[in-house]
Amino acid sequence: MMRARAMRFTTGVVLWLAAAAAATTVGIVAVSAIGTDIFGASAQRPLSESEVDAQLAETTTPATMTTPPSSSAAPTTTPPATSPPETRTTAVHSAGGTVLARCVPGGVEVVGTSPAQGYGVDSADEGVDDHPHVRFRSGDREVEVRLRCVGGEIQPEIRSK
Numbered sequence: 686m687m688r689a690r691a692m693r694f695t696t697g698v699v700l701w702l703a704a705a706a707a708a709t710t711v712g713i714v715a716v717s718a719i720g721t722d723i724f725g726a727s728a729q730r731p732l733s734e735s736e737v738d739a740q741l742a743e744t745t746t747p748a749t750m751t752t753p754p755s756s757s758a759a760p761t762t763t764p765p766a767t768s769p770p771e772t773r774t775t776a777v778h779s780a781g782g783t784v785l786a787r788c789v790p791g792g793v794e795v796v797g798t799s800p801a802q803g804y805g806v807d808s809a810d811e812g813v814d815d816h817p818h819v820r821f822r823s824g825d826r827e828v829e830v831r832l833r834c835v836g837g838e839i840q841p842e843i844r845s846k
Contacts, residue, residue, distance in 0.1 A: 775839040781821025781828030782806070784841075788834035793817050795832070804828070 732740070774796055777784045782800035786793050792815035798806050803823045810817035818831045827846040832839055 777830055777832065777839065777841040777843075779821070779828050779830050779841075779843045780845060781823070781826075781830070782819075784819045784830050784832070786817070786832050786839050788837050788839060789813055791815065793832045793834045793839065795819060 774785050774787045777786065780801065781804045782798060784798050785796040787796060788794075791813045794813050795809060795811065795817050798809055798819050798821075800806055800821050801823075804821040804826075805823070807820040807822035807827070809819040816831060816833055818829055821828045821830075829844045829846070831842040831844070833842070834840070
């Protein structure tokens with residue numbers, strides 16, 4: 686009886702050691718496989734500083750011309766491209782969440798919403814509107830954010846119910 690108990694204990698220890706060795710081997714193989722593709726080759730090796738410099742030299746074009754243009758025509762200048770006026774996005778914070786909006790021709794554009802923890806977006810005006818609103822709801826609590834554009838600036842009105 687004593688011998689059978691010792692045999693079971695020894696067998697348990699040997700099996701535990703075998704399982705630990707197998708788990709360690711699997712872990713080592715998994716860690717060594719990081720950064721290699723399915724065939725074992727490195728998917729992409731980091732470039733050395735000299736390789737980066739060589740690739741940059743190949744793709745860089747000179748910013749100034751060292752030889753005069755060969756045509757006899759007078760040089761032409763093109764006016765700089767006019768870009769649309771820059772619109773600034775404004776974050777309006779409330780207890781129900783944050784609304785990102787900007788003034789655009791025709792009113793206010795709601796760019797995005799981010800409800801606060803525990804709240805969800807119940808309704809939001811999409812597109813350009815002259816008086817859009819976003820409603821955040823959490824159970825029976827409601828926060829409504831109304832937006833207007835006055836003098837190129839977002840003017841929020843926040844109502845809690």
